[in-house]
Amino acid sequence: MTDAADLTVRLIRCPSVTPEEAGALVLLADLLKDAGFEVHRVDRNGTPNLFARWGARGARSFGFNGHTDVVPPGDLGSWTHPPFSGHVEDGTIWGRGATDMKSGVAAFVAAAVDFVTETPPDGAVILTITGDEEGPGRDGTRALLDWMAEKGERMDVCIVGEPTNPELMGEMMKIGRRxxxxxxxxxxxxxxxxxxxxxxxxxxxxxxxxxxxxxxxxxxxxxxxxxxxxxxxxxxxxxxxxxxxxxxxxxxxxxxxxxxxxxxxxxxxxxxxxxxxxxxxxxxxxxxxxxxxxEAFLTEPGPFVDLVRGVVREETGRDPELSTSGGTSDARFVKDHCPVVEFGLVGRFMHQVDERVPVAEIQQLQTIYRRILERFFT
The missing domain is CATH 3.30.70.360 (Alpha-Beta Plaits)
Known part of the structure; x- marks a missing residue:
C-alpha cells in the first residue's frame, strides 16, 4: 500500500512556493511512471504542471485535480517547526502545504496508484496537478485543460482535492462555488x-x-x-x-x-x-x-454527487453538507470540462503559521478516494 502520509512529508520538503516547482512534480511524476501512468509535463509561461493517465485515451475516465504550490510561509521565526521540514510528531505532520493541499494530492495519488496496481479498472484514471493554484491561475489548471483539449484527453468526472471540511472529516463537500x-x-x-x-x-x-x-x-x-x-x-x-x-x-x-x-x-x-x-x-x-x-457554478445533485456523498458517509459516519461556500478554487475551470465536486481534508490550519494535519486524516482521505474509484468503475 502506498503511504500517503509519507508522500505528504516528502512533498512538504519541496519548498514549492508559487510558482516554484522545487521538485514536487518531479517526485510525483517518478512515482506515477513506476505505477504505469503515462506522464507529461505541461508547463506554460514558466508555470509547472503535470498530467498523468493510466488506461487508454478515450476510455471511461475518472479524474483528480490538485496543486503542489503553496503560499509563502511568512516569518520563519513564528513556526514551531521549520515550514518545509515535514516534521512528524505525535501523529501530526507540520509544514507549509500540510493542509492546502499537498496532503490532498498525496492522498489521491496514493489511492490512484494502489487502485490501478491492485485492481486494474476497465477505464482510465487521470490526474491533473498544477503549480499555479495559489497564484494568478492563468497557466495552471487552465493550461492543463487546454492541453487536454488539443490532445483529445478527457475526464468524465473530476474531484478537486481541496480542503472542504470546517472542523471534522465528512462534514462538507463542495458542489459549486460562488x-x-x-x-x-x-x-x-x-x-x-x-x-x-x-x-x-x-x-x-x-x-x-x-x-x-x-x-x-x-x-x-x-x-x-x-x-x-x-x-x-x-x-x-x-x-x-x-x-x-x-x-x-x-x-x-x-x-x-x-x-x-x-x-x-x-x-x-x-x-x-x-x-x-x-x-x-x-x-x-x-x-x-x-x-x-x-463565474458561479453548480454541479447538480445526481449520480456523481450521490456516489461521492455515499462513500464519505460510509467512511466517516457523517452525511456531508452539499455546499457552495468559501472562496474560489480550480474547480471553476474544471467545471467547463466535466462535472466536478470538491472533497478533501479539514481546512482549519490552511495558510496559517504552524500549518499541520493529522496522519490519520490523510489515511482516511486516501481510503475515501480509493473507495470512490472502486465504486465508480463497478
Missing part, C-alpha cells in the same frame, strides 16, 4: 481649493455617493444552493496629502462574491450603468474596470 469579480473604479474630477468648492468638482463626493448606492441594498436573497451574494468595498484612495486641496482623482476597489443569479458580465453592466448615471449627475467622470476571476 463567482468572484473585482472592480476598480476611477473618479476624475477637477482639483481646487477646499474654501472654493464651486470652482472644483470633488471626485470623492461622487465616488462615495456611488459606493453608498452599491451597499444600500443587498444584491439578492440567495438561491436554493447559494447564500446571498456579497459586495465588499476593499479600498478607497485619493493620494492627497493636503487637507485644504480638493483632489483631482480618487479610486476605489470593490469585490463581489456572487451566486448563480448573476454573471461577471451582468454585474459589470450594472456597475458601469450606475457609474454613468453618477457621472452625468455630478460632472465627475467615473470609469469601471472589471477583473472576473471565476
Amino acid at each position: 463567482g468572484s469579480v473585482t472592480f476598480r473604479i476611477a473618479a476624475q474630477g477637477v482639483q481646487g481649493h477646499a474654501a472654493y468648492p464651486h470652482r472644483a468638482r470633488n471626485p470623492l463626493h461622487a465616488l462615495t455617493r456611488y459606493l453608498n448606492d452599491l451597499i444600500a441594498a443587498p444584491l439578492d436573497q440567495g438561491t436554493a444552493h447559494f447564500d446571498p451574494s456579497g459586495l465588499q468595498i476593499t479600498s478607497i484612495d485619493c493620494g492627497n496629502p493636503a487637507s485644504n486641496v480638493i483632489p483631482e482623482r480618487a479610486s476605489a476597489v470593490v469585490n463581489i462574491r456572487f451566486n448563480d443569479l448573476h454573471s461577471g458580465a451582468s454585474l459589470t453592466r450594472d456597475l458601469t450603468e450606475r457609474a454613468q448615471s453618477v457621472s452625468e449627475e455630478t460632472g465627475v467622470t467615473l470609469t469601471v474596470e472589471a477583473d472576473i476571476s471565476g
Whole structure:
C-alpha cells in the first residue's frame, strides 16, 4: 500500500512556493511512471504542471485535480517547526502545504496508484496537478485543460482535492462555488481649493455617493444552493496629502462574491450603468474596470454527487453538507470540462503559521478516494 502520509512529508520538503516547482512534480511524476501512468509535463509561461493517465485515451475516465504550490510561509521565526521540514510528531505532520493541499494530492495519488496496481479498472484514471493554484491561475489548471483539449484527453468526472471540511472529516463537500469579480473604479474630477468648492468638482463626493448606492441594498436573497451574494468595498484612495486641496482623482476597489443569479458580465453592466448615471449627475467622470476571476457554478445533485456523498458517509459516519461556500478554487475551470465536486481534508490550519494535519486524516482521505474509484468503475 502506498503511504500517503509519507508522500505528504516528502512533498512538504519541496519548498514549492508559487510558482516554484522545487521538485514536487518531479517526485510525483517518478512515482506515477513506476505505477504505469503515462506522464507529461505541461508547463506554460514558466508555470509547472503535470498530467498523468493510466488506461487508454478515450476510455471511461475518472479524474483528480490538485496543486503542489503553496503560499509563502511568512516569518520563519513564528513556526514551531521549520515550514518545509515535514516534521512528524505525535501523529501530526507540520509544514507549509500540510493542509492546502499537498496532503490532498498525496492522498489521491496514493489511492490512484494502489487502485490501478491492485485492481486494474476497465477505464482510465487521470490526474491533473498544477503549480499555479495559489497564484494568478492563468497557466495552471487552465493550461492543463487546454492541453487536454488539443490532445483529445478527457475526464468524465473530476474531484478537486481541496480542503472542504470546517472542523471534522465528512462534514462538507463542495458542489459549486460562488463567482468572484473585482472592480476598480476611477473618479476624475477637477482639483481646487477646499474654501472654493464651486470652482472644483470633488471626485470623492461622487465616488462615495456611488459606493453608498452599491451597499444600500443587498444584491439578492440567495438561491436554493447559494447564500446571498456579497459586495465588499476593499479600498478607497485619493493620494492627497493636503487637507485644504480638493483632489483631482480618487479610486476605489470593490469585490463581489456572487451566486448563480448573476454573471461577471451582468454585474459589470450594472456597475458601469450606475457609474454613468453618477457621472452625468455630478460632472465627475467615473470609469469601471472589471477583473472576473471565476463565474458561479453548480454541479447538480445526481449520480456523481450521490456516489461521492455515499462513500464519505460510509467512511466517516457523517452525511456531508452539499455546499457552495468559501472562496474560489480550480474547480471553476474544471467545471467547463466535466462535472466536478470538491472533497478533501479539514481546512482549519490552511495558510496559517504552524500549518499541520493529522496522519490519520490523510489515511482516511486516501481510503475515501480509493473507495470512490472502486465504486465508480463497478
